[in-house]
Amino acid sequence: MxxxxxxxxxxxxxxxxxxxxxxxxxxxxxxxxxxxxxxxxxxxxxxxNKPKCPLCNSDKNIISVETCASNEEEKQYQSYRTEVYKCQGCGGNEVRFPRYNSPIKLLETKTGxxxxxxxxxxxxxxxxxxxxxxxxxxxxxxxxxxxxxxxxxxxxxxxxxxxxxxxxxxxxxxxxxxxxxxxxxxxxxxxxxxxxxxxxxxxxxxxxxxxxxxxxxxxxxxxxxxxxxxxxxxxxxxxxxxxxxxxxxxxxxxxxxxxxxxxxxxxxxxxxxxxxxx
CATH class of the missing domain: 3.10.620.30 (C8orf32 fold)
Structure with missing residues (x-):
């Protein structure tokens, strides 16, 4: 609800x-x-499909690592689980994909x-x-x-x-x-x-x-x-x-x-x- x-x-x-x-x-x-x-x-x-790395703005070298509980900042926008990836093209940079439920946040991210x-x-x-x-x-x-x-x-x-x-x-x-x-x-x-x-x-x-x-x-x-x-x-x-x-x-x-x-x-x-x- x-x-x-x-x-x-x-x-x-x-x-x-x-x-x-x-x-x-x-x-x-x-x-x-x-x-x-x-x-x-x-x-x-x-x-x-996969989130883009904020450093190279590409999902080409993104690989999945795990799905975990969202952190406190992500929970503010009603995300309860976050998919974690790393970008092999940027030295293993961590890329997070919180599954937001807040419409206001989705108006900002425009993706999902x-x-x-x-x-x-x-x-x-x-x-x-x-x-x-x-x-x-x-x-x-x-x-x-x-x-x-x-x-x-x-x-x-x-x-x-x-x-x-x-x-x-x-x-x-x-x-x-x-x-x-x-x-x-x-x-x-x-x-x-x-x-x-x-x-x-x-x-x-x-x-x-x-x-x-x-x-x-x-x-x-x-x-x-x-x-x-x-x-x-x-x-x-x-x-x-x-x-x-x-x-x-x-x-x-x-x-x-x-x-x-x-x-x-x-x-x-x-x-x-x-x-x-x-």
């Missing part, structure tokens, strides 16, 4: 508003979010992997007054969803792929065997796995009863606390969205769009090969 809480920080929102493309008059939510995606992917944020990409883009969506979710996949990937008020539905967004409304891409394009996909917003936590799989009956067989019941128990406990902070009007709107989302899951056709057959684009070939995404 800390990530979502960060999005409400007024200084973070102020800095985001200063740099993002402004929404044009009469621009639909779909058109504007696609514009934000394109700007973010092509003009603002960068992918980091899927966690940093989704975190900051979630803050951007939230600042633009969209209902925003941070989506966590059990198989080690994260992305966003936003609620399109015009279409009355939650829409998949993957900023590091510049992907809009292609939820089956991980299963059909990347070849992932999906199991659990959970979305977190400032109002609730939801198991949204059905949106991201072609055949829900197959996935249900993959999920054990123990894992299923544990997940439901944890989600219910957290949601009960979150619901207490909502007004009656907010609870009613939330209930309406959840009912419509369940209806969407139940009426899925299983059709796969061409853009959902695309393999992973972000990351180097070696990095993707290590993760089994090629």
């Amino acid at each position: 800390q990530l979502i809480s960060n999005y409400k920080d007024l200084e973070t929102q102020k800095r985001i508003k200063e740099i993002i493309p402004k929404r044009k008059e009469n621009s639909t939510s779909k058109k504007y979010v696609k514009e934000l995606l394109h700007w973010y992917k092509n003009d603002f944020f960068t992918w980091c 992997r899927c966690g940093e990409w989704a975190n900051l883009f979630g803050a951007i969506l939230f600042t633009c007054n969209f209902k925003t979710r941070f989506v966590n996949n059990y198989e080690d990937h994260v992305w966003n969803e936003f609620y399109n008020e015009e279409e009355k539905r939650w829409i998949h967004i993957d900023s590091c792929e510049e992907a809009y409304d292609t939820p089956l891409v991980y299963e059909q394009g990347w070849g992932r065997a999906m199991t659990f996909i959970v979305a977190t917003s400032d109002e609730e936590i939801v198991d949204i796995t059905p949106r991201y799989v072609k055949d829900w009956s197959i996935i249900k067989e993959r999920r054990s009863d123990i894992m299923e019941n544990t997940l439901k128990s944890v989600i219910n406990k957290i949601n009960n606390d979150l619901y207490m902070k909502l007004s009656d009007e907010e609870k009613n709107k939330l209930s309406e969205r959840r009912i419509k989302e369940k209806e969407e899951f139940e009426s899925k056709t299983g059709n796969v769009k061409e853009e959902e057959k695309i393999p992973r684009q972000s990351g180097s070939e070696d990095w993707k090969k290590e993760r089994g995404e090629i």
